[in-house]
Amino acid sequence: MARKSPSRLEMRRQAEAAEAEEKASPKKKKAVKKKKATRKKKAAKAEIRRRLFWGVFTGSLKEESRFAYDQRSAAEERIEQLRVKNAKKLYFIQPIKEPLDGEVVVAKVPDEEEEVVKAVDEAEVDADEADEAEEEVEAVSAIDEEEDLD
Structure with missing residues (x-):
């Protein structure tokens, strides 16, 4: 058989009795300080x-x-x-x-000077690679033109 749940009146009486006990008791509880939730900072978009x-x-x-x-x-x-x-x-x-084309991606707030120098160095390497790729394409197109003339 299922138990009968206590009525609202009975539950209210129990709650009031508990409140009265808290007021009458001389014990003081220490206030618990909640730590503020810290949010992770979003990385600055480049x-x-x-x-x-x-x-x-x-x-x-x-x-x-x-x-x-x-x-x-x-x-x-x-x-x-x-x-x-x-x-x-x-x-x-x-x-x-x-x-x-060939521009350095600039971060809004660089954390350290080293990162900025690293980004500039990478951009220079990328520009050199792009120049080499263009030269290869020109060489291949020149070969194709020679074959078309034959």
Whole structure:
């Protein structure tokens, strides 16, 4: 058989009796200090320098042309030229952000000077590797051109 749970009145009487005992007892409890929760600091995100362009796109998001940021009027003229050629297609201008090539990724708050020096050294190595890769591509394309001439 299941026990009958105590009624609310009985539970209230027990709670009041416990409160009265606490008030009457001469013992003082020490206040427990809670430690403040410490949060982990988020790592500073690296800022990547970007260049802004104006892109002329079709309705299917195909890029038709790209203009420097200060040449918006030239981009609008290009849209008008494209509309004259084909009035049925939709053309629009949209800003394009692309990272600068060969630039060092700059952290917002570097912890130590050594890390900054290390980042600069890595960037120089990456730039050298990029130059070597470009030279290889040029050499391969020159070989392909020679084969096409034969």
